[in-house]
Amino acid sequence: xxxxxxxxxxxxxxxxxxxxxxxxxxxxxxxxxxxxxxxxxxxxxxxxxxxxxxxxxxxxxxxxxxxxxxxxxxxxxxxxxxxxxxxxxxxxxxxxxxxxxxxxxxxxxxxxxxxxxxxxxxxxxxxxxxxxx
Amino acid sequence: xxxxxxxxxxxxxxxxxxxxxxxxxxxxxxxxxxxxxxxxxxxxxxxxxxxxxxxxxxxxxxxxxxxxxxxxxxxxxxxxxxxxxxxxxxxxxxxxxxxxxxxxxxxxxxxxxxxxxxxxx
Numbered sequence: 001x002x003x004x005x006x007x008x009x010x011x012x013x014x015x016x017x018x019x020x021x022x023x024x025x026x027x028x029x030x031x032x033x034x035x036x037x038x039x040x041x042x043x044x045x046x047x048x049x050x051x052x053x054x055x056x057x058x059x060x061x062x063x064x065x066x067x068x069x070x071x072x073x074x075x076x077x078x079x080x081x082x083x084x085x086x087x088x089x090x091x092x093x094x095x096x097x098x099x100x101x102x103x104x105x106x107x108x109x110x111x112x113x114x115x116x117x118x119x120x121x122x123x124x125x126x127x128x129x130x131x132x133x
Numbered sequence: 134x135x136x137x138x139x140x141x142x143x144x145x146x147x148x149x150x151x152x153x154x155x156x157x158x159x160x161x162x163x164x165x166x167x168x169x170x171x172x173x174x175x176x177x178x179x180x181x182x183x184x185x186x187x188x189x190x191x192x193x194x195x196x197x198x199x200x201x202x203x204x205x206x207x208x209x210x211x212x213x214x215x216x217x218x219x220x221x222x223x224x225x226x227x228x229x230x231x232x233x234x235x236x237x238x239x240x241x242x243x244x245x246x247x248x249x250x251x252x253x254x
Contacts (some may be wrong), residue, residue: 012136015155022135033188033219040190047208047222103191103227 006047006076014043014061018072025065026132035070035130038111042074042126048079050124064072065131069113072125078121086091136160139167147246148176152187156193165196165254172200177209180242184215189223197233210234242250 004010018039022032043059051057059076075098109116114129137160141152148171156164171179179225181197182188197211204211214236224230236242 008157011159012155012159015157030219030222032224037190038189040157044190045193048158101193107191107213107227115253 001060002063003058004043004061005055006051006059007017007055008044008047009041011040014074015040017061020061021063021065022070022130023027025070027070028132031085031130034111035072035128037073038108038115038128039074041108042072042128045081045104045126046074046076046124048083052079061125066111067133070130074128077122079130080124102124137163139163140169141167143176144243146176147178147180149175149243149245150179150181151185152181152183155187155189155251156196157188157190158192161190161196162191164193165199168196168200172203173206177204177207178210178246179209180246181211182214182230182239182242183217183220184239186217186220188198194223194227194229197229201232204219210246212236212242212245213240 006092015036018037019032022035046059062073064071113131114126118125137154137156142149150162150167201211212234
């Protein structure tokens with residue numbers, strides 16, 4: 001488990017750790033980098049939406065290399081964020097209206113086999129799962 | 134070492150951007166700054182050479198989307214070149230390959246401007 005300060009400067013640490021762990025779990029380098037990107041997006045959401053860009057907070061990254069799946073949980077104690085409230089991704093509309101919200105969640109869902117969000121014990125838990133072949 | 138640097142170069146009326154490293158929520162301001170500077174200088178033919186780009190998160194994709202209307206509204210276009218497999222995959226996942234013209238190399242992207250042609254992929 002990694003405790004990460006709520007500052008975007010630390011996203012590189014999250015990315016590098018996730019990539020190395022995914023590679024150690026047996027994923028090839030491009031897949032491991034994609035998994036790292038999905039976790040980067042989840043961590044960015046925590047900093048931007050749950051903590052509203054405030055420094056001095058912390059969130060956790062928990063990585064579990066299981067037999068059948070590689071699981072990453074990003075856990076924060078910030079405001080509850082319901083990803084279902086984010087707009088559906090409509091690229092044409094995004095281009096014309098300069099809207100970019102929701103792209104990250106969309107990307108996470110495309111990269112991972114499963115992305116779930118839950119609120120438990122006053123914490124937000126974003127769980128990202130990539131199955132092993 | 135910085136996570137992202139963005140060098141620029143002009144070839145006639147075409148502005149070339151060379152992002153090197155990673156574009157995410159932390160580094161996107163560097164990329165946005167160069168895009169904005171390009172538009173402020175009235176340069177609307179833009180090639181982003183991604184050959185030095187390791188990966189791009191949604192923040193970077195948002196920066197591109199945030200500038201494209203102004204670029205095309207001024208008769209220009211933003212074209213992409215030299216995407217590695219990871220970056221190309223991200224663009225395809227999000228359908229950006231249908232919104233932007235993507236070329237194997239910077240030279241081909243420059244040539245496409247000289248030959249004219251529409252902005253859509």
